[in-house]
Amino acid sequence: xxxxxxxxxxxxxxxxxxxxxxxxxxxxxxxxxxxxxxxxxxxxxxxxxxxxxxxxxxxxxxxxxxxxxxxxxxxxxxxxxxxxxxxxxxxxxxxxxxxxxxxxxxxxxxxxxxxxxxxxxxxxxxxxxxxxxxxxxxxxxxxxxxxxxxxxxxxxxxxxxxxxxxxxxxxxxxxxxxx
Numbered sequence: 001x002x003x004x005x006x007x008x009x010x011x012x013x014x015x016x017x018x019x020x021x022x023x024x025x026x027x028x029x030x031x032x033x034x035x036x037x038x039x040x041x042x043x044x045x046x047x048x049x050x051x052x053x054x055x056x057x058x059x060x061x062x063x064x065x066x067x068x069x070x071x072x073x074x075x076x077x078x079x080x081x082x083x084x085x086x087x088x089x090x091x092x093x094x095x096x097x098x099x100x101x102x103x104x105x106x107x108x109x110x111x112x113x114x115x116x117x118x119x120x121x122x123x124x125x126x127x128x129x130x131x132x133x134x135x136x137x138x139x140x141x142x143x144x145x146x147x148x149x150x151x152x153x154x155x156x157x158x159x160x161x162x163x164x165x166x167x168x169x170x171x172x173x174x175x176x177x178x179x
Contacts, residue, residue: 068103068107069161069162069163069164070161071159071160071161071162071164072103072107072161072164073107074159074161075158075159075161075164075167076107076108078156078158078159078169079108079141079158079169080111082156082169083112083139083169085111085112086111086112087112087113087137087138087139088112088113088115088135088136088137088138088139089108089112089113089114089115089137089139089140089141090115090117090131090132090135090137090139090140090141091104091105091114091115091116091117091140091141091143092117092140092141092142092143093116093117093118093119093143093144094143094144094145095144096118097143097144097165100143100164100165101114101116101143104141113135114141115131115135115137117131128172132172137172138171138172139169139170139171139172140152140169140170140172141167141168141169142155142167142168142169142170143165143166143167143168144165144166145166152170152171152172152173153170153171153172153173154170154171155168155169155170155171156168156169156170157169
């Protein structure tokens with residue numbers, strides 16, 4: 001009996017709610033709301049898909065094939081032809097250029113050890129000798145306003161490239177260091 005009352009009550013409540021929402025004005029209002037919602041969501045979805053397609057086209061079609069400049073690759077090839085593998089190299093900068101330093105470190109790894117010297121004022125005749133002995137460095141890359149390192153037995157200027165920093169490769173005097 002209790003169950004029968006429950007079902008009757010539930011049925012009458014649902015019938016009453018259907019009768020309230022069944023008015024033509026409310027149905028028109030709901031259908032317009034849903035129509036506007038569908039149009040807005042459809043336009044947002046269309047715009048997102050179109051923009052994503054344009055972004056992917058730009059990223060994958062017009063992006064450069066390499067991030068390392070060709071001029072830097074030429075500098076590394078020349079460096080490798082002059083400097084024996086396993087050498088420690090001082091990288092002296094007139095001003096801190098972390099991207100260029102990282103580029104050189106990554107290009108020469110694991111065959112060479114690149115030791116950064118962030119301030120060219122630290123490189124005096126006495127400090128060069130101390131750095132050479134501490135790191136057993138026979139070669140140096142001088143980056144920026146040239147020349148910043150003294151005491152070279154010989155030096156060559158590596159070829160420049162657009163947006164690159166001028167680089168001078170030199171070998172320190174004295175053959176006993178690093179052997």
